[in-house]
Amino acid sequence: MEEASPNLVTIRNVTKYYERGKQRIEVLHGIDIGIAKGEFLALMGPSGSGKTTLLNLIGGLDKPSTGSVEVAGTRIDQLGSGELAKWRAANVGFVFQFYNLLPMLSARKNVELPLLLTKLSSAERKRNAEIALHLVNLGDRAAHKPKELSGGQAQRVAIARAIVSDPTLLICDEPTGDLDRHTADEILGLLQELNRLHGKTIIMVTHDPKAAEFAARRLQLDKGALVNAVESRSEA
Amino acid sequence: MKYLPLLWANLLRKKTRTILTILSVIVAFLLFGMLDAVRVAFSVRDSLEGASRLVVSSRLSIIQPLPYADLQQIQRIDGVEAVVYANWFGGIYQDRKNFFANFAVSQNYLDIYPEFILPKEQEQAFLTTRTGAVVGENLANRFGWKLGDKIPLEATIFPHKNGSNTWTFDLVGIFKAREARDRNQEDQMLFRYDYFDEGRTFGNGTVGWYVVKIADPERAAEITQAIDSFFANSAAETKTQTEKQFALDFVKQMGDIGLIVTSIMGAVFFTILLLTGNTMSQAVRERIPELAVLKTLGFSNQRVLWLVLGESLLLVILGGMVGLLLSMFGVNALSAAFRGGVFKVDINSWLTGVGLMVLLAVGVGLPPALRAMRLRIVDALVAH
Numbered sequence: 001m002e003e004a005s006p007n008l009v010t011i012r013n014v015t016k017y018y019e020r021g022k023q024r025i026e027v028l029h030g031i032d033i034g035i036a037k038g039e040f041l042a043l044m045g046p047s048g049s050g051k052t053t054l055l056n057l058i059g060g061l062d063k064p065s066t067g068s069v070e071v072a073g074t075r076i077d078q079l080g081s082g083e084l085a086k087w088r089a090a091n092v093g094f095v096f097q098f099y100n101l102l103p104m105l106s107a108r109k110n111v112e113l114p115l116l117l118t119k120l121s122s123a124e125r126k127r128n129a130e131i132a133l134h135l136v137n138l139g140d141r142a143a144h145k146p147k148e149l150s151g152g153q154a155q156r157v158a159i160a161r162a163i164v165s166d167p168t169l170l171i172c173d174e175p176t177g178d179l180d181r182h183t184a185d186e187i188l189g190l191l192q193e194l195n196r197l198h199g200k201t202i203i204m205v206t207h208d209p210k211a212a213e214f215a216a217r218r219l220q221l222d223k224g225a226l227v228n229a230v231e232s233r234s235e236a
Numbered sequence: 237m238k239y240l241p242l243l244w245a246n247l248l249r250k251k252t253r254t255i256l257t258i259l260s261v262i263v264a265f266l267l268f269g270m271l272d273a274v275r276v277a278f279s280v281r282d283s284l285e286g287a288s289r290l291v292v293s294s295r296l297s298i299i300q301p302l303p304y305a306d307l308q309q310i311q312r313i314d315g316v317e318a319v320v321y322a323n324w325f326g327g328i329y330q331d332r333k334n335f336f337a338n339f340a341v342s343q344n345y346l347d348i349y350p351e352f353i354l355p356k357e358q359e360q361a362f363l364t365t366r367t368g369a370v371v372g373e374n375l376a377n378r379f380g381w382k383l384g385d386k387i388p389l390e391a392t393i394f395p396h397k398n399g400s401n402t403w404t405f406d407l408v409g410i411f412k413a414r415e416a417r418d419r420n421q422e423d424q425m426l427f428r429y430d431y432f433d434e435g436r437t438f439g440n441g442t443v444g445w446y447v448v449k450i451a452d453p454e455r456a457a458e459i460t461q462a463i464d465s466f467f468a469n470s471a472a473e474t475k476t477q478t479e480k481q482f483a484l485d486f487v488k489q490m491g492d493i494g495l496i497v498t499s500i501m502g503a504v505f506f507t508i509l510l511l512t513g514n515t516m517s518q519a520v521r522e523r524i525p526e527l528a529v530l531k532t533l534g535f536s537n538q539r540v541l542w543l544v545l546g547e548s549l550l551l552v553i554l555g556g557m558v559g560l561l562l563s564m565f566g567v568n569a570l571s572a573a574f575r576g577g578v579f580k581v582d583i584n585s586w587l588t589g590v591g592l593m594v595l596l597a598v599g600v601g602l603p604p605a606l607r608a609m610r611l612r613i614v615d616a617l618v619a620h
Contacts, residue, residue, distance in 0.1 A: 061532060061613045082536050089534020096617075100529045104245040114533045116238055161533075 008168065008201050009035035009058055014067030016053055016224075027053050028224045031067070037168070040195040040202045042215035050224040051205045052173055058203060059092050059171040060084045072168055089117045093162025093200075095191075097174035099154040101146040107133060107157045108142040114165045132160035136190060152183035159190060163200070170194065172204040176211050188214040243547045250519070254551070257515045261555025261596075262562065264508040268501055268589060269563020270570065273579040275497040287456040289348060291482035292463055293445040295473040298485050299324075301442035302472050304433075310446055313466060315459045317451045320345045323429060323444035327389030327403060329379065336375055338389060338425040339444075340432035346370070346411065348449040351418050358383070358409030366431045370409035372422025381407055387425075394436040403435065417572070445482070505596065513600040516548050520604035527608045528616030541609035548601025549594070556593040560586060 011033040017026040027050045035041055035058075043051045056062040057069050060076045069077045072091060079087060093114075101110045111129040120128065133139050136156040146154050155175060162170055172191065176184035192214050194200045204215060212218050220227040247254050292310060294300035301323070310319050322339045329336070343363055346354055354362075354370060362368045369387060381387065385407045395401050405427050413419050433440055450459050460476040467474040477485070520527070527540055535543070564581045571579040 056614050085534050085536040094532050100525065102526050104249045109241065117534050122238065
């Protein structure tokens with residue numbers, strides 16, 4: 001019988017490797033992490049350190065080669081692809097470095113996308129998307145297409161899309177990597193607000209130390225392993 | 237339905253490409269509708285119901301003549317009001333491209349065609365002039381013929397026994413259609429059978445077909461049966477049918493219409509399959525990162541497969557429906573050229589068309605849809 005965990009995310013002895021012909025490339029080696037509900041965690045490390053791979057495992061985009069990934073009591077490494085898709089839709093919001101909005105849809109329609117997987121009516125989807133856009137201060141840009149938005153605005157739309165279905169966990173992969181300092185700080189401030197005021201658990205990958213300062217806790221990865229066994233905590 | 241705006245937005249992403257693809261699908265289904273109407277017209281037997289005229293030809297083949305002696309026997313069959321006869325001549329006026337129908341006919345031929353108006357004195361001239369010919373007004377206008385003109389036709393089947401290939405006729409009458417819908421029937425030339433029969437080098441004493449006027453159209457089926465039964469087991473068995481069916485069989489001599497039409501449609505759809513398939517594959521290839529994003533958001537593999545297939549279906553159904561609608565207009569125009577509305581896009585053509593649309597959509601959509609379904613999110617996002 002497994003021990004009950006107080007964490008929202010529990011990663012135990014996770015390894016991840018890829019086969020390239022006869023060669024096995026191990027990108028994560030025996031990672032153990034616990035992330036509490038409502039935490040804002042920054043995963044830092046140089047390129048190739050495995051931070052995005054780890055983020056993909058937590059977000060259910062990939063599966064570990066060995067070890068377990070448990071999120072909110074669900075062993076997501078044991079879910080089939082269909083169940084995993086449903087689980088992602090219900091539990092995780094994703095924010096990418098390059099926003100990854102669908103260019104032919106308006107901001108509102110982009111935000112509505114996750115809601116297409118729910119039983120909400122068209123009017124309810126529209127209303128929820130507008131609320132999410134208001135929450136990121138973009139209520140007046142609902143009809144704009146991504147190409148008509150600045151980088152910061154596009155990222156706000158991406159955040160609105162990530163939170164519209166009210167997920168427990170927000171996964172952010174270099175959310176400010178394509179933004180200038182000022183805009184980046186605004187986005188990070190918004191994430192911090194979502195964490196503090198709305199209780200969202202946020203896991204953010206970044207190699208920008210200034211961005212990491214917005215997180216309540218920082219973990220350093222290098223060559224597929226946590227550098228410090230003792231996790232350092234800091235308040236922004 | 238909730239995915240329709242998403243599918244529509246994807247189609248409109250590259251408007252020019254989508255419009256061109258839809259246009260090619262429209263053309264394909266326009267051709268399908270028209271060709272299928274032709275195929276159906278040549279494969280469906282015309283109903284005898286209400287027919288006031290029947291055509292009696294050889295049971296063996298439309299080009300096999302019947303004995304002239306059959307005339308009196310047909311006239312004696314109960315319910316037959318009048319019998320006329322004709323023989324295809326196939327003459328060429330000056331140049332092959334000047335094609336028009338020309339027949340040797342009995343002198344009373346126009347008596348059973350009240351839809352044509354021939355002035356009395358011209359009718360009389362036809363009866364008294366062995367080399368006389370009457371033509372429809374359209375044909376006269378086309379070649380600038382007027383009464384009294386001599387019209388030479390080059391024989392393609394029947395050389396003249398005088399050794400010449402040229403038959404010369406005196407234009408003694410110009411008939412007009414009573415109704416506008418019959419104007420297309422004015423493109424023919426009729427001349428006297430006795431002049432033709434005496435002058436030809438073979439086949440004398442035979443006619444191509446008989447046209448029977450019946451007193452009671454309600455008895456068409458019965459009289460048809462009576463005529464064919466009468467000549468059953470004779471040296472020249474007959475096939476009696478409606479004029480429309482006879483005309484269709486006449487055209488069928490050119491070849492297997494069904495095979496020709498199916499071959500053309502097959503080639504068209506194969507080309508469309510390649511063209512549209514390439515477009516769909518390209519469109520999906522360009523959107524791989526976006527499909528990965530949809531999967532990230534929780535769209536399952538199957539849902540992504542259906543989205544791509546739905547897009548393909550929308551594209552083909554849109555073009556196909558417009559094409560079939562346009563074909564209805566085209567077929568109506570074609571039908572107007574054939575008396576009695578021979579061609580039409582019927583419910584079966586629509587159902588076959590919709591079936592083809594679905595097949596085409598699956599054919600062009602399935603390979604990219606499978607690719608999208610199998611897409612690994614992590615790989616696609618890294619590639620982006």
